[in-house]
């Protein structure tokens with residue numbers, strides 16, 4: 546069985562779907578790994594690191610399984626062999642037509658976004674591994690943009706108060722943001738509409754902001770708020786936000802536009818020099834003033850809405866992602882051959898191209 550690793554072509558995408566350590570493990574199981582020349586270059590992994598791990602450098606597209614990070618382009622779909630499989634982020638909720646195009650090309654598509662969030666599939670959970678990178682990176686970005694210190698300082702020149710950080714939406718990225726901000730010495734507070742998150746927030750040393758709204762949906766995710774709940778939330782957040790130096794937002798509802806949690810008015814009540822980092826940019830953003838993909842300044846408040854923070858830390862982001870892909874591949878292998886068992890709930894959920 547051959548596994549192809551193409552070079553990612555999306556502008557700014559520096560990750561690669563497999564790293565040498567994982568290639569070595571796969572080759573030891575009898576797989577033939579073919580890596581496109583330069584596939585690891587942007588993640589600082591040279592071709593010869595892949596060949597030393599047992600891969601060949603060549604054309605990855607005719608392989609039995611192609612592994613990618615971001616969804617394939619039209620041209621890339623055209624290069625996939627009929628009867629082959631594709632593993633990667635395939636945007637099943639935001640670009641549902643992609644599954645149809647893959648099916649038409651005779652390709653089995655396995656979407657990393659669709660891996661169920663259950664204990665048994667944790668090692669394959671790429672949403673989580675990449676969200677950890679994004680949450681960490683968001684705090685560093687906020688610290689860089691802020692005109693003030695994060696930690697409390699007691700110096701001969703006087704004492705500096707610690708920064709206060711509010712994280713709105715405490716899933717995987719939000720929890721990592723709270724933990725990272727705490728390590729930098731900030732005072733941290735978390736808010737979410739899933740009440741079960743309160744314990745996780747206190748476990749990373751943060752306060753829980755309780756606005757009295759609970760909205761638990763399917764599969765452990767949040768549901769969209771009703772218009773009434775949303776109005777109440779906006780009003781309560783509006784007054785809470787003003788007291789914070791940093792607001793990091795990560796609130797998402799699968800397949801829906803991101804909830805608008807931070808109205809322009811709330812931004813303008815913050816102290817000049819404060820910073821908002823909005824991780825919900827790909828779904829339209831959580832802040833009314835966010836411009837996805839850009840950093841803007843309004844009333845001396847910096848609002849950053851980066852679209853792909855994991856790609857800015859390509860070494861570890863690729864390493865973690867590659868382990869997620871490896872775990873999924875291993876679930877599909879029987880004696881070194883690809884034989885996905887679709888009665889397995891993980892594979893059934895992850896494969897987005899099978900007829901119902």
Ligand code: NAD
Nearest residue numbers: 662663664673714715716717737738765767795796797804
């Ligand atoms: P996500 O990226 O889909 O959303 C981020 C956060 O935004 C979530 O915590 C969500 O509750 C919150 N949110 C949505 N609407 C909001 C609103 N209006 N106001 C405030 N917050 C709002 O979440 P995620 O990080 O992908 O995690 C989703 C779920 O999966 C969580 O329950 C998480 O604990 C769970 N999970 C389970 C496993 C596992 O058991 N294997 C692994 C990872 C995550």
